Amino acid sequence: MTDNTQARADRWRKRLSAVAMAVLIAAGVAVAQPAAAATTYCVKGTGYYWQSIAEDDFDSSWNTAGSSDWTLKSANGQVLKKGTTSADGRFSACSPAAGASGVTLTLSSTASANGRVQWRTVSRTSLTPYQITVPVSGARTTAADGTVTIAQPNVQIDGNLAGAWHIIDTLRLLWDKRGSTGACWNGSACEALTFRWGTQTSGGGVWVPELHDVVLDYGDATSKHTILHEAGHWWQWTLAGQHLEGNGKYKGWAKWMDIGDCDPHDYDLTTNTTCAWTEGWANAVAAHALGDRRYVYADGRPDAVFDTTYSTADRSEGNITAALLGIFDVDGGFDRSAKAMGTLRTTFGQYYGARGTLKYNNAATDAAVKKFGMDPILILSSAPVS
Structure with a gap:
């Protein structure tokens, strides 16, 4: 069979398949249709903490909450996605379930890299990390590929909690300059x-x-x-x-x-x-x-x-x-x-x-x-x- 003959045969098969499908539908026969792809929702925003900094003559300002672990959860507490904010405090939490009602986003005073928590701030009494949780909200826009972006309002950490995030944000400076030596911060697991x-x-x-x-x-x-x-x-x-x-x-x-x-x-x-x-x-x-x-x-x-x-x-x-x-x-x-x-x-x-x-x-x-x-x-x- 020549290439041209093969191409004509393929076209006829497709036409016959389409005709057969139309006949079945007209006859009331249920025909399975391919499932539509689930819409992906991406919650995007930035974490900030309000902190007076000694090196800046105690100029109080909003600082981006870099290296803060975040968790996206459904209304019933199911974890939908986890990640860590960028150096400038940004997060992008994407999940098909993120568009539902009751979804929350939590920032924690922990910093993860290479698959585990590397440094953290914990309470001196409970020895657990600090957290702040906000409901997912904000304007929604749909991209050409169908992805829906939810523009989360800034997540703001102030009052008595801000210092916990200033600590983890500052420790990132040492992490960035640590070099390639040392078991704890270069691949081998050890306590944070x-x-x-x-x-x-x-x-x-x-x-x-x-x-x-x-x-x-x-x-x-x-x-x-x-x-x-x-x-x-x-x-x-x-x-x-x-x-x-x-x-x-x-x-x-x-x-x-x-x-x-x-x-x-x-x-x-x-x-x-x-x-x-x-x-x-x-x-x-x-x-x-x-x-x-x-x-x-x-x-x-x-x-x-x-x-x-x-x-x-x-x-x-x-x-x-x-x-x-x-x-x-x-x-x-x-x-x-x-x-x-x-x-x-x-x-x-x-x-x-x-x-x-x-x-x-x-x-x-x-x-x-x-x-x-x-x-x-x-x-x-x-x-x-x-």
Whole structure:
């Protein structure tokens, strides 16, 4: 059969099929019709939180709720769709059932990536994330493909809850700059970075290794530096492998370095080499993640920019902070420093020695160390790396 003959035969079959269908319908015989595709409804909008921010001189404004997990639910509570807002707080929740009455959208103070919650803010009393739920509403428009968009009014978080979203929005800055090193934030499952925060005004502003969590006072959530400083302690702990992962679960509290007498501590105070090391690391992580080389406290008081040299070498967290910032600049980020944390480093000298073993140190990193009163040779000789 030639191609032309085949084509004519195909056309005749289609015509006969159409005629047969018409005869059956005329005779009252029920004929199954292909089901119409279900209409997809997409609820689109943006989450915002109202927050005074210390780094912005307490200028209160609406900030987009970036990295906030959202859940779309039916009237009877069935989960229709889940997702996470973009960096600028936008969500797009699409489901054939989203157009029904009684559908709700919930924003949570958790941030998911790679299929699991990576960081979160929880109540200091209930230890559960904060949530805000709104009914789905708004003008509807239909696209050429039949998809219906529901323009959800802005989801606004204010009052006593806003700080919970400022915490997760700020932690995204560290996530974005974390690099490719570290089991917790690069593929391997472990507990989420958890901030315990609420209306309490005492007993906070600290990372607690026994809990694996950060505890923040209510007002601490105004300071991005404080949030990222405490996250820096947790990150240092996990980079050193101290989260002790086993079968996807923690085995319990892992050891942390003995920081000795570390209270009070500040950039210009002399403490001990371990206290200065961990506090200097946390300062530097916050400053580098923010691109702001100050430390701005929750009351809005800015500390000195980390560019002053103190006479106490690696017993000053100010020296270590400034040297680390110089090293991060030379390296182009956190990655090399993170890789040097393959086990627990208890002093800056141990960390810098580990970098040397990895052949990461050079004249530029040595200069960053020397600039702030620390001799690389003396530091390395006093802190051998095992």
